[in-house]
Amino acid sequence: MTTDIIFETKNLSKHFGALIAVDSVNLKVRKNSLHAIIGPNGAGKTTFFNLLSGNLEPTSGQVIFKGKDITHQPVHRTIHFGIGRSFQITNIFPNLTVFENIRLAAQAMGRDNFKFWQSASRFKNYEARTSEVIEQVGLKNRAYTLARTLPHGDQRKLELGMILAPDPEVLLLDEPTAGMAAEQVPDLIALIQGIQKSGDRTVMLVEHNMNVVMSVSDEITVMHLGKILAEGTPAEIAANKEVQTAYLGGLYDLNV
Amino acid sequence: MTRTSIFAKNRGLLITLVLLVLLPFIVGLFDGASPVAVWNNLSGNSKFIQGLAIEIFILALYALSYDVIFGITGLLSFGHSMFFAVGAYLTGIAIKTLDLSLPATFGIVFVASIVQAVLFGLVLPRVRGITFALVTLGIASVFHIVIMSTELGTYTGADVGLQGVIVPEWISPANERLRFYFIALVVLISIYLLYQRFVNSPTGRVCTAIRENESRAQMLGYNTFYFKLAALTLSSFTAALAGFLHTLYQPIVSPNVAGLGFTVTALLIILIGGVGTLQGAFVGAIVYRLLDFGLRRYIGESASFINGAVYVLFVLFIPFGIVGTWRLRSFQIKQGWESLLKAFHPDSHQ
Numbered sequence: 001m002t003t004d005i006i007f008e009t010k011n012l013s014k015h016f017g018a019l020i021a022v023d024s025v026n027l028k029v030r031k032n033s034l035h036a037i038i039g040p041n042g043a044g045k046t047t048f049f050n051l052l053s054g055n056l057e058p059t060s061g062q063v064i065f066k067g068k069d070i071t072h073q074p075v076h077r078t079i080h081f082g083i084g085r086s087f088q089i090t091n092i093f094p095n096l097t098v099f100e101n102i103r104l105a106a107q108a109m110g111r112d113n114f115k116f117w118q119s120a121s122r123f124k125n126y127e128a129r130t131s132e133v134i135e136q137v138g139l140k141n142r143a144y145t146l147a148r149t150l151p152h153g154d155q156r157k158l159e160l161g162m163i164l165a166p167d168p169e170v171l172l173l174d175e176p177t178a179g180m181a182a183e184q185v186p187d188l189i190a191l192i193q194g195i196q197k198s199g200d201r202t203v204m205l206v207e208h209n210m211n212v213v214m215s216v217s218d219e220i221t222v223m224h225l226g227k228i229l230a231e232g233t234p235a236e237i238a239a240n241k242e243v244q245t246a247y248l249g250g251l252y253d254l255n256v
Numbered sequence: 257m258t259r260t261s262i263f264a265k266n267r268g269l270l271i272t273l274v275l276l277v278l279l280p281f282i283v284g285l286f287d288g289a290s291p292v293a294v295w296n297n298l299s300g301n302s303k304f305i306q307g308l309a310i311e312i313f314i315l316a317l318y319a320l321s322y323d324v325i326f327g328i329t330g331l332l333s334f335g336h337s338m339f340f341a342v343g344a345y346l347t348g349i350a351i352k353t354l355d356l357s358l359p360a361t362f363g364i365v366f367v368a369s370i371v372q373a374v375l376f377g378l379v380l381p382r383v384r385g386i387t388f389a390l391v392t393l394g395i396a397s398v399f400h401i402v403i404m405s406t407e408l409g410t411y412t413g414a415d416v417g418l419q420g421v422i423v424p425e426w427i428s429p430a431n432e433r434l435r436f437y438f439i440a441l442v443v444l445i446s447i448y449l450l451y452q453r454f455v456n457s458p459t460g461r462v463c464t465a466i467r468e469n470e471s472r473a474q475m476l477g478y479n480t481f482y483f484k485l486a487a488l489t490l491s492s493f494t495a496a497l498a499g500f501l502h503t504l505y506q507p508i509v510s511p512n513v514a515g516l517g518f519t520v521t522a523l524l525i526i527l528i529g530g531v532g533t534l535q536g537a538f539v540g541a542i543v544y545r546l547l548d549f550g551l552r553r554y555i556g557e558s559a560s561f562i563n564g565a566v567y568v569l570f571v572l573f574i575p576f577g578i579v580g581t582w583r584l585r586s587f588q589i590k591q592g593w594e595s596l597l598k599a600f601h602p603d604s605h606q
Binding site for chain 2: 074080085094105115117121166
């Protein structure tokens with residue numbers, strides 16, 4: 001594994017009025033790693049993700065991607081830099097088919113968006129990419145069902161497919177297993193690992209399921225009250241006393 | 257793609273087209289007029305039905321233009337009547353005051369429709385949803401007040417309406433109505449085919465995605481502003497074209513076409529026909545115009561009251577509109593058949 005830094009934040013902060021959601025965070029993410037961000041509820045993990053993906057403007061600080069400052073870029077540029085983002089609450093096109101959901105994600109990468117005089121079905125390259133991704137996320141039998149009629153677990157896979165279709169270098173996954181039945185979780189985790197390994201990708205993960213985090217992560221960052229509390233390998237984090245106190249009340253057993 | 261294959265995919269459209277071409281002659285036969293007499297505009301009844309049909313075509317064109325922004329792209333505009341009124345009034349002023357030829361007039365209407373789409377587009381990145389509706393309502397209201405003002409009375413006819421537009425003899429709705437009927441029909445069908453193409457194009461697909469979930473469309477990498485502007489431009493052009501035909505056809509252009517009521521007309525038509533279905537604009541226009549016409553004829557002015565009640569019933573009991581409900585039902589019937597067949601041949605669909 002290389003030690004190149006692909007994603008970096010410098011003193012990144014976000015204030016909502018008096019509330020400091022993210023407080024001068026300096027984070028470095030190594031290329032090709034699976035980097036998890038954990039922390040108690042309200043630690044600022046999702047806000048931090050929103051700053052990385054451009055959904056929110058930071059109050060101060062910088063976001064640097066592959067040596068380039070992308071702090072003030074509009075949100076629709078994010079994927080064109082090679083950053084795909086999934087959401088904690090499933091975010092798809094409910095009344096379109098699974099195929100069309102992913103096809104739209106593939107089409108966005110091309111230069112055919114304003115060819116309004118041609119039928120979309122003539123652009124076979126996007127359809128080919130769509131079929132490939134549908135196969136990869138395991139929704140082949142569901143390709144022509146409406147997205148809103150899918151069970152929750154499949155909707156999570158669909159959203160994964162939508163950020164995979166543009167072939168991004170970095171995937172920001174905000175609680176990919178949220179709301180999933182326990183027996184479906186290993187499936188999805190295997191899928192995420194497969195995606196990371198197959199395409200030389202970097203995955204950043206916000207996750208509450210400690211079993212998942214401890215078993216798959218290369219590196220873990222713990223956030224608490226908007227600040228970084230600890231950083232390290234899963235073993236280091238599990239042994240960290242500060243982290244254990246942050247999770248007061250024994251909500252999470254880090255030694256599992 | 258050849259012309260035949262367009263119609264092969266739209267068998268319903270082809271049948272409709274043939275029926276509409278034959279309609280004036282069939283009506284003429286009931287009146288005892290031969291097709292030749294109808295051709296020479298000698299059958300009164302046929303001319304009357306043609307007139308009603310022309311009004312429906314114009315309404316359908318106007319409703320279609322609303323469907324592309326509201327039904328396809330999901331932009332709720334309360335200023336849509338302005339798109340129509342700009343076309344209607346400019347046509348009248350260009351012919352009457354500036355004494356321009358028909359092609360030059362059309363050129364002016366075309367350019368103006370693009371300009372006003374950009375004007376509406378300016379507010380697009382700043383407001384969404386109901387705020388967009390209110391801002392567009394504001395812009396259109398200003399326009400309504402301007403054309404009603406007495407200062408511009410010599411051009412717009414103020415609150416009386418624009419009248420005295422001399423239409424070239426070859427397209428005169430009084431003497432050459434059959435020709436006008438066919439021109440309106442060709443315009444409607446061409447625009448419909450253009451819309452069908454647009455909706456299925458890469459651009460139109462993104463517009464649908466914006467209706468479904470705009471922030472997701474942005475995250476996928478689309479600058480949604482340009483797609484909304486494209487839909488607005490197409491809509492503005494079509495509505496202005498409908499306004500252009502309206503001025504040529506009607507002896508007087510009422511300032512009501514710039515009011516909020518006329519925007520609601522577009523909304524009602526596509527609610528009746530089916531939001532986002534395109535065909536719904538045509539079906540809705542037929543129902544709307546015939547209902548209005550029939551009720552006015554037999555009940556008089558209080559017809560609006562019953563009209564309103566009918567629309568409420570539509571929204572309550574047929575929320576997807578006529579075409580939307582039809583599509584849903586035929587899809588369900590198809591699915592039902594498939595599951596029935598599967599029950600009898602369990603192996604064939606494995």
